[in-house]
Amino acid sequence: MKITFSQLAIIGTIVIGFGVLLLLIASKNSNIEAKYREVVNVFDIARNQGLDIEKFKTDIDSEEIHNRVASQAADGTERLGGAASTPAVFVNSELYNLREFAQIKADLEVVKAEAATDDSVKFPVYMEVFIDYNCPHCFEFESVVEQIQTELADYADVDVKQLPFLRASSTTYAYAVESAREQGKFEAYSKELFTAIHGE
Numbered sequence: 001m002k003i004t005f006s007q008l009a010i011i012g013t014i015v016i017g018f019g020v021l022l023l024l025i026a027s028k029n030s031n032i033e034a035k036y037r038e039v040v041n042v043f044d045i046a047r048n049q050g051l052d053i054e055k056f057k058t059d060i061d062s063e064e065i066h067n068r069v070a071s072q073a074a075d076g077t078e079r080l081g082g083a084a085s086t087p088a089v090f091v092n093s094e095l096y097n098l099r100e101f102a103q104i105k106a107d108l109e110v111v112k113a114e115a116a117t118d119d120s121v122k123f124p125v126y127m128e129v130f131i132d133y134n135c136p137h138c139f140e141f142e143s144v145v146e147q148i149q150t151e152l153a154d155y156a157d158v159d160v161k162q163l164p165f166l167r168a169s170s171t172t173y174a175y176a177v178e179s180a181r182e183q184g185k186f187e188a189y190s191k192e193l194f195t196a197i198h199g200e
Contacts, residue, residue: 043056045176046180052183056183060175068178069178076130079095080130087129087131091111091125104148105148126159129145130163131160132163134166142191145158160190162177173197176193177193
């Protein structure tokens with residue numbers, strides 16, 4: 001069978017078109033990584049955590065994640081009277097002054113006892129912790145949050161929320177952690193990100 005010049009031109013055009021398509025796809029993926037590349041590479045952490053990278057890339061650039069972070073940040077800032085500060089902790093919607101774990105545990109025991117009259121409440125203590133990943137105090141407080149989640153899990157529900165305000169990278173880190181949450185890896189990703197930013 002003899003191939004004519006026009007057939008060869010068509011085959012060549014198809015091959016070149018397919019190559020260009022692959023380059024565009026690769027370029028889009030690398031552009032997303034470049035768009036969110038900060039001092040700490042959030043994509044490397046996602047790979048370390050075994051996340052589905054394509055889903056992570058889609059989520060980090062999604063309107064849903066961006067809106068979630070913006071909503072949490074606006075809520076935290078409003079509840080703090082317009083002045084962002086982290087870590088900011090609310091217990092049952094009341095601003096809580098940070099203390100050492102032993103004192104927090106004692107305080108939460110009191111809140112638990114006061115709320116014990118309502119049997120319909122599964123977790124009588126609801127703690128919201130607003131953080132910025134560039135905040136060294138948030139990094140230090142992370143171990144306290146872990147203790148609360150471990151030792152007080154039978155009655156305290158802890159919800160870590162984003163309040164990125166210190167640097168531009170804070171928002172990228174918030175997007176990344178919320179993207180990890182979508183794959184059930186919030187705590188592990190958060191811990192590795194904090195360590196990568198602040199050290200051991």
